[in-house]
Amino acid sequence: MAIADLPLLTITLLIPVIGTLAVFFMKNEDNAKKLALIFSLIPLGMSILIWSLFEIGGGYQFMESHTWIESIGISYTVAIDGLSLPMLFLTTLLIPLSIVFAWDTKKRQKEFFGLLLMIEVGLIGVFVSLDFFLFYIFWELVLIPMYFFIGIWGGPRKHYAAIKFFIFTHVGSVIMLLAIFALYFESASVLGYATFNMMDIATVSPTFTAAFQGAAFLALLFGFAVKMPAVPVHTWLPDAHVEAPTAGSVILAGVMLKMGGYGLFRVGITMLPEGAMEYYWVMAALGVVGMIYGALICLAQVDLKKMIAYSSISHMGFVLLGASALNLVGVAGGIYQMFSHGIVTAVLFMMCGVIHHKTGTRDIPKLQGLITKMPQASFILIIGFLASLGLPGMNGFVSELMVFVGAYEAYSIFIVVPLITLAIGAAYYIWTMQRILMGDFNEKLGNVTDLEKYELIPLAILVVFIIFLGFYPNPLLDVIYPAAEAVLGGVLL
């Protein structure tokens, strides 16, 4: 029996489930993190294995399908393609890194690491599910551990932030759910049988009437936009981020936001091409407004973490803009942007955690001259900032360029408007860098030390990714391009 015949995805999904339970029920609180790390490294290994076995351009692979709730057409169907593979990898990469990064967590360790693994279950599930029911279960499953995460280990206003996060994203989810229902019934009448299987629905959904597609698309877009988030439904994000513990922020910004973008590509554009073509301008407007608004708000922030949170809004706007272009480069760029933003933002939030941890503050005006006291940390922060502002040679630039090229094809010279974001982005990052790293050290910060080993390792790994993918994005693009073609299958007809 070849390796590829094993139910690899189910195994990848089950291991963190077992891990969650094992960590919750273990006796020795101090070993929780070690156990969690092991249980998170296995999925990473699995996803690398899956990537190595993945056939580029081969559509859905490693498919497993078992009937589940036959009477209403629900099945356990998981598979992976070029769209979900990078997301799966991102998830399985960031979780162990977050665990390592959170090595010195003292409070309620078992729950902390257990919940982290539970989040991983949800995230992996979202990306591999090809049944709407299953998809939605995982989609929501992510919320619960994250709610506790923010609520228990968060900052001063954690309770408010946790509940706001929970409710906001839940509202988005349920609206999305209604659109899923609509797809279900509409496709049932065409297919002759009712099914929540995404692939089956996708075969007929592009033929639905334009009016139906438009309405369903908007409902889906609402759900995804909340998650991404797009202005004006973004307000949960800064609160959640500012209050979340670092590992939570990393996962939240690194992977959870991508669920929205993933859904947009997997469901919105793939299944409802006419809806997407009709309302491409909504995506574009949301994207551009998010990009510029997010960037402008960043300029006004004095809290480092809040600034990074708003920059996420700005960067997720690229995804929407790329999607709205509805051409190959734009969509591929959007997908790539999700991945590269995941990596970069993880670095930034980790650095934010480091700085807060070492200096006791995230207040930009109070931080000065850190470069003298923590050269390693400063170096990584600089790389993170430069990558985030889209410096060529870093992974963020590749995706941004692709998005802009795609957008140029669609909107020609008007892309100068979203391009302004790059300038504003440079402004806030450089200005912040100037303020916190340069100049004389602020002695009030006390005795500041450089990175600990458990902080350095995850950061270094991510930095390697940033630079490697900046110069050699080919392995990722190889996977993404066929997926982008599949996403646009209905649009390009």
Added chain:
Amino acid sequence: MIPYISLILLITLLGAILTYLLGKEDKTAKLVAIIFSIIPLILTIVMWATMDFNLLEFQFVEDIPWISQLGISYTLGVDGLSFPMVLLATILMPLALIFSWDVKHRVKEYFALMLMLEVAMIGVFVSLDMFLFFIFWEVGLVPMYFLISVWGGPRKKYAAVKFFLFTQAASILVLLGIAAIYFEIGSFSLIDALANAGSMARAVQIPIFLGFLIGFGAKMPIVPLHTWLPDAHVEAPTGGSVILAGVLLKMGGYGLIRFGIQLMPEAREYFMPVMAVIGVISMIYGAMLCLAQTDFKRLIAYSSVSHMGLVLLGIATMTMSGLSGAIYQMFAHGLVSGGLFMMAGVLLHKTGTRDIRVLRGLAPKIPLAVVALITLSMASLGLPGLVSFITEVLIFVGTYEAFGLWVFVPLIAAVLTAAYYLWMLQKVAFGPYNEELGNDLHDLYGYELIPLAILMFLIVLFGIYPAAVLNMVTAFSGGII
């Protein structure tokens, strides 16, 4: 065939890394950096010897597929436009490094960053893939930013941020243009783009050209996008200023010629008068501002604005002599302004001030320095026999060809230039010595003398024998016109 260009880039990059790693001792760092900056110069001279400047196509081309999905490849090559720029960069960098011998603060980082800067600059000139070009274009910002913000003067923070933001904002328009060309041509390859230069519609060319004019113009800089330059220069350390004025500004001119003039024949006709007017305004406005300066370095900075205006004017003429003159002017200005910024460093170093009102009668105290100052100033104002004279003549001839008697307007600038330099020399070099400056001024040190002497030699050499550089350029200019 030896991949000369990649070798230059890699050796310089290696030099930067080694400088940082080996530079436990300040002196080692300096030596390693200087050695590694001389190797590219030698390689460039070897290329010069083997290159055939009568050919129109790119030479020493290296083409390796890279990101095939996007049509990106690692393509390098030089032609008559880029080779003088590469030469300029490789000449100035060792000189700037030698001149920086007295840097004391975080030495290894300083020298490593300078070499990084060289990689980026050369990369810009030799990239024949727009993606690659943009990588080098942007990456060049980072070392310069740090050079200003770490080793700069009192207002370094402000200057560094302003520098970064201005050029970053300008880059956006460049990026827009690149995205547009990619969409029109379907590839990031400059060779492909040049081959299909005429295929873009006029309506497409014009907005893109405007973007390039503003984007590259901000880097040159042209009035009114020049405001970052005086701040950046005044605050930058001397070595940084030398490179900034000597080479970085030329990236703007290079980009404009390569992307604007070469790629968009219809738009360039359309924008000819606009460019001419902006060029002339830059020249006159820059020169007039010079008259009002009291800070020597600021004066030089504004004179750069004025001289780069001359480049733009040369480009705008779209004549053989004008364009050749513009490219040659970039080369010449690189040498001259490099030297002048070194002089600014020397003056500050010796006297503790750059205030022209305070500096008086230095000639008897530091004769060597004053000789250098006079030579460089004369070169800058276009004294016959020195390098700038020939470029100015070429450009004004071109202007006359293109615009007739309007040539008298930019000539005003030449007069103003002479005025401010002579006025400055009058104050600084001659007259009674200002005793407040103290009595123990030391004349040029070896590390100051060597680069200045080499520069003066080159200024005279290329002034007497301009054909050395003009030969590179003429075929290229002829190809465009």
Added chain:
Amino acid sequence: MNYLILLPQIILVAIAMLIPAIDLYFKDKTRILPYLAAGALGVSLLILSIFTGIIPLEIFDVTIPTSLFGGMLVVDRFALFLQLLFGMVTFFVVMASSSYIKQYDRNQGEYYSLLLIATVGMMTVAMANDLITLFIGLEVASISSYALTGFRKNSKKSAEAAMKYFIIGALSSSIVLYGISLFYGLTGTTDLAQFGTQLQNIDPSQDGLLAMATIFLIAGFSFKVAAAPFHMWAPDVYQGAPTTITTFLAAASKKMGFAALFKVFLFGLIAFKADWAIAFGVMAALTMTVGNLAALKQEDLKRMLAYSSIAQAGYIMMALAIATQYALGGALFHILTHAFMKTGAFIIVAMLSVMLIGSKVGDLRGLRIKSPITAFCMAIMMLSLAGIPPLAGFASKFVLFSSAIDAGGWLIWLAVVAVINSAISLYYYARVLKEMYVLPTDHIPIRMKEPLAMLIPVVLTTAAVIIVGLYPEPFIDAAMDAARALIP
């Protein structure tokens, strides 16, 4: 005619009559009363399971559906589904009561006896195919419930609740009765099966009367299910009643109201759907919104859960507005899952009072250490009530809400209102989670012992919620079968 099909009810009635006697004659043996009641319920549930085929035994010779007493009662899948549900809830309530009711020693016989009789009344409603039997069942259950609500004679709140419940209940009963009499006057029959055809023939001049009759029925039943704007009594009564009885009211008694509504409207009056569907739609939207908004600011756990019940009634009521087989199936499924959730949640509240923890939301703080298992069960219940997957509450809402989308038209907006309500409800459910798990405690709580008789139903219902959520297929099928009996 096979009266065997009434065996479960017969057993219940027999034991209900036996219990007071035992209570009277063996004063010191009150301990066995709950066992007796539970035993009776258990046997009935077993028999019902055999009837429905859940337990595949062929010992009873019954056919389904069976029509009895000239069509007055019909035992079909719909009836069996609800009978099982009522029996099960009562079974759990009896179990929990064995720990809870000890505090109020007196009249234990009556307590269990009334519970069984009320259950029989509810089962009768489920079987009723005639407005008269329906009314009788309704009254049997209601009157027993009034008494049970006032079981804590010494408690002012309990007495007040009983009085309120009685007055409102009697009022609504009379309204229902008046509606029934109008219908009888119009059609000359009380047989639901003949309603449709009879009403087709009535004179158009009597349309006003027909409308009035319909309004009376809607209003009367809406009192029973505590649908807005007839919901005001519910929070007071739920709060005042002994918590086990609150469980019974929320999880079973209210569902009886829905059973009656379904019977009358989705079976009897289905042909006139266009006339009343919109009214139910408006009421459903109003009910869920009022319930959720009011629940947001409740501090008392029982009261919060009472409002949550009102909101859930709003969701269930959507089925009356949609009025399709699929919707009814969804509603029945939601009735089932809601019964599990509310049984579990209210018994937990009862347990907290037995453990002297208190019944304010704030009292839950530190429960994760005091009683981790209770806290976990409560968390599951709350998440399920909020409709978070993969729990039972999500599965049933999934079906129910999707049926609105299926129907299309203005019902899509009803679905939008419903999902937004569902999202709002998350706020107060999450508050419970927050108190239990998130907030730090002032002093270190100590591990407490839970009364086993209450813990068992709690754990069982929690398990049910998880199982139904993960594998809802058989439950959906059962609900759909039941729905098919009413709307073919």
